[in-house]
Amino acid sequence: MIYTLTFNPSIDYEMNLAHLSLSHTNRSTHESYRLGGKGINVSHILHELGFESVILGFRGGFVGDEIQRLIYQFGLNEKLIELEEGTSRINVKVLGKVETEINGEGPLIGGSDMKQLYDQLDMLGKEDVLILSGSIPKCLNDNIYETILSVQNAKGVLCIVDATKDLLVNTLKHHPFLIKPNVAECEEILNESLLTTKQVVEAAKKLQEMGARNVMISRGKEGAVLVDENGGIFESKGLKGECISSVGCGDSMVAGFVAAYLKCSNYEEAFKLAMACGSATAFSEDLAKIEMIERCYNELEVRK
The missing domain is CATH 3.40.1190.20 (Ribokinase)
Structure with missing residues (x-):
């Protein structure tokens, strides 16, 4: 089975503007919203290609409920862990001649929440694929992907990493x-x-x-x-x-x-x-x- 892990799923609220003027009121020509989060996007395209996957990660608050609803609406599979504190992100994306993004901070992920995730990951084996994608909330350390990869790679899980800065670099020693x-x-x-x-x-x-x-x-x-x-x-x-x-x-x-x-x-x-x-x-x-x-x-x- 293919698993995609998204620590910071979101609802992406997209606004199309002909022009963006700072310090002025701007009015969009069109708005829409959709599921956000890099791992969720990967699962979406895999589904389009005929490959099923399971979305792992966390969801919180009313935004998290909407994330779960949209996942099911698109026919995707999820095992997102519901958080007790905070709410999942709403990211604002301004689309036009120049694209601008304003991303939310994300919810608080505690020790008990991480234990639930590690319990899920313990079930993976050498026939499985794990895709680690995107950013993490500030409450987690930059070595979180490294910690996960070191364990999963040793079990023979095929691991893919799509991240930035230290979040990516820290994993390289474990040969993604x-x-x-x-x-x-x-x-x-x-x-x-x-x-x-x-x-x-x-x-x-x-x-x-x-x-x-x-x-x-x-x-x-x-x-x-x-x-x-x-x-x-x-x-x-x-x-x-x-x-x-x-x-x-x-x-x-x-x-x-x-x-x-x-x-x-x-x-x-x-x-x-x-x-x-x-x-x-x-x-x-x-x-x-x-x-x-x-x-x-x-x-x-x-x-x-």
């Missing part, structure tokens, strides 16, 4: 199967500029030297690069088209990679489906549907 930083995140980790494809490939190799098995680096409109554990290097340029929203693109890539790898154990194919899913979400108002994913897949080219 896949990490998927973007260029900006790599630049921050390695403290260097990555302007060319060659530089991005070298950055991926450095992250492998730090412990990651496979490194997929997304580059926005420039596409993405994969350096796999066998020394394979794959590149794909971004498809031409109108980017409606970048929200969920990276999560879609992770889902596509995992789905294809579990199906055929081929890194080139996994990378191509990852690119197709990420591009399809960029061209969609919400997370991608299978029709758009298939269209993007047929248009994509992967170069070795």
Whole structure:
């Protein structure tokens, strides 16, 4: 079974603006809200690709109740732990010529709550996949992913990490199967500029030297690069088209990679489906549907 872990799920309230003027009253042209949280996004795309998963994490308050309702509405599976204190996040995303996000802090996760999560994770075995995605509340330490990965990796669970800064770096010594930083995140980790494809490939190799098995680096409109554990290097340029929203693109890539790898154990194919899913979400108002994913897949080219 595939498990996605989201410590900080949310309701994302999206507002479309023609122009954003600071210190003035702004009126949106359109509003909508949807499930947020990177692991939930991954589960959503996996479901679209025909792969079931279980959403792990925490929910709190009336927002948490709505998160659970929407998960069931979309036909997804969850084992979210209900918190006694605080409420899950409402994130405001302003969409227009420039995208702006205001993310909530998130609820308080206590020791007893974490024990319930660890009890759930104890059930995972070598036939399972665990995807650790996104940020964590301030009440948790930056080594939380490392703690989880050290135990799960030792059991043979296939672990994927999509996180930033120390939350990601701390896990590398435990050899995650896949990490998927973007260029900006790599630049921050390695403290260097990555302007060319060659530089991005070298950055991926450095992250492998730090412990990651496979490194997929997304580059926005420039596409993405994969350096796999066998020394394979794959590149794909971004498809031409109108980017409606970048929200969920990276999560879609992770889902596509995992789905294809579990199906055929081929890194080139996994990378191509990852690119197709990420591009399809960029061209969609919400997370991608299978029709758009298939269209993007047929248009994509992967170069070795």
